Amino acid sequence: MGRSPCCSKEGLNRGAWTAMEDKVLTEYIKTHGEGKWRNLPKRAGLKRCGKSCRLRWLNYLRPDIKRGNITRDEEELIIRLHKLLGNRWSLIAGRLPGRTDNEIKNYWNTNIGKKIQEGDHHSKRRPPSTTSSQPQLQEINPNPSMAMKTTSPAQTASSSVVRTKATRCTKVVVTSSAGPQEHDQSHAIAKLHPSLTPDDRPLHFSNPISEEDTNLPNFIMDFETDGNILSDFLDMDFSQLFCLQTEADNTTNTSATGLVSEDHKLYGSDSQSFAPYIGSGSLEWLCD
DNA sequence: AATCTTTTCAACCGCTCTTAT
DNA sequence: AATAAGAGCGGTTGAAAAGAT
Numbered sequence: 001m002g003r004s005p006c007c008s009k010e011g012l013n014r015g016a017w018t019a020m021e022d023k024v025l026t027e028y029i030k031t032h033g034e035g036k037w038r039n040l041p042k043r044a045g046l047k048r049c050g051k052s053c054r055l056r057w058l059n060y061l062r063p064d065i066k067r068g069n070i071t072r073d074e075e076e077l078i079i080r081l082h083k084l085l086g087n088r089w090s091l092i093a094g095r096l097p098g099r100t101d102n103e104i105k106n107y108w109n110t111n112i113g114k115k116i117q118e119g120d121h122h123s124k125r126r127p128p129s130t131t132s133s134q135p136q137l138q139e140i141n142p143n144p145s146m147a148m149k150t151t152s153p154a155q156t157a158s159s160s161v162v163r164t165k166a167t168r169c170t171k172v173v174v175t176s177s178a179g180p181q182e183h184d185q186s187h188a189i190a191k192l193h194p195s196l197t198p199d200d201r202p203l204h205f206s207n208p209i210s211e212e213d214t215n216l217p218n219f220i221m222d223f224e225t226d227g228n229i230l231s232d233f234l235d236m237d238f239s240q241l242f243c244l245q246t247e248a249d250n251t252t253n254t255s256a257t258g259l260v261s262e263d264h265k266l267y268g269s270d271s272q273s274f275a276p277y278i279g280s281g282s283l284e285w286l287c288d
Numbered sequence: 289a290a291t292c293t294t295t296t297c298a299a300c301c302g303c304t305c306t307t308a309t
Numbered sequence: 310a311a312t313a314a315g316a317g318c319g320g321t322t323g324a325a326a327a328g329a330t
Contacts, residue, residue: 015299016324038315054316055299090318105319106297293329300322307315 013047017056021046025053026061059100066098070107078104079112 013021028044034057036043037050046053059065070078074096081092089101089108096104 017298036315049300051301051316052299058317059298087319101318102298109320110296291330293327295327296325298322298324301320303318303320305315305317307313309311309313 011047012041012049012052014052017048017060021048022056022061025057029057029061055102059102064098065100070099070103070111074099075107075112078108082108082112 017025024044024046025040025048028040028046032043037054040046040050040053041048044053048056077096078092081095085091087105089105093099093101093104
């Protein structure tokens with residue numbers, strides 16, 4: 001049986017998108033919104049497959065895309081979520097505001113996965129977040145988007161191909177030390193939520209899982225036995241996880257909301273939604 | 289400076305899942 | 310219930326840039 005192809009593919013442009021195509025697509029979506037991808041190219045006057053348009057929009061043109069290298073915190077989060085979810089990149093991406101599944105997948109394949117394979121991920125402590133070829137641009141460059149991506153469609157009026165590739169940058173002096181990031185998040189959380197009791201602990205999170213005896217498939221099966229729990233879990237804002245230490249360092253009498261760093265501004269402020277799970281120790285396995 | 293090798297990541301492909309009819 | 314269309318996902322590929330020789 002099989003499905004009919006999403007488009008004839010004949011007479012369609014393929015490969016890298018031009019600035020003009022980006023502009024047309026962006027304008028169209030601004031006016032008409034997302035969706036109806038199959039018909040979109042025809043309506044917008046693009047010689048592209050609908051799937052290609054969707055991908056281009058989701059992975060590059062969307063206004064909320066976060067530019068720049070994956071940060072250490074993001075990498076840790078990816079590793080933890082991957083431990084939990086496996087290669088479900090879209091789910092993982094859903095926990096990292098502004099990051100796309102494709103970006104995370106690529107990052108995993110080129111950095112984390114490789115490290116793990118090479119066995120230099122043994123040190124459970126924070127791995128060198130970025131490989132030698134991936135310095136922390138966000139900590140160095142005030143405008144990471146310029147370092148990471150080339151000109152935006154708006155900047156290039158021509159219809160030349162937009163080179164969106166990141167430029168590799170290996171010779172950078174990183175001034176910030178990694179030391180303070182050796183965080184003990186559960187400690188920080190305990191400081192933030194001293195009032196939480198074991199009664200707050202949801203059933204399915206009551207047994208922290210050590211790295212050694214985690215049988216991931218079984219664990220996920222257990223995890224998924226209660227769809228509501230999983231749903232709630234995935235609704236949490238994991239991005240707040242790596243905000244907590246900083247906050248604990250900065251203040252002891254504020255709630256988990258009202259985070260002020262640059263990244264924090266991007267995130268929602270409902271860390272309370274998972275605080276009960278973490279504060280009770282239920283998710284300490286996620287924090288190592 | 290030229291050439292080769294490695295790395296990166298945008299884009300493609302094929303499949304599955306969801307929704308509409 | 311069956312079928313098709315639409316949408317989304319994850320794996321893979323290949324062009325281009327950077328590094329090595």
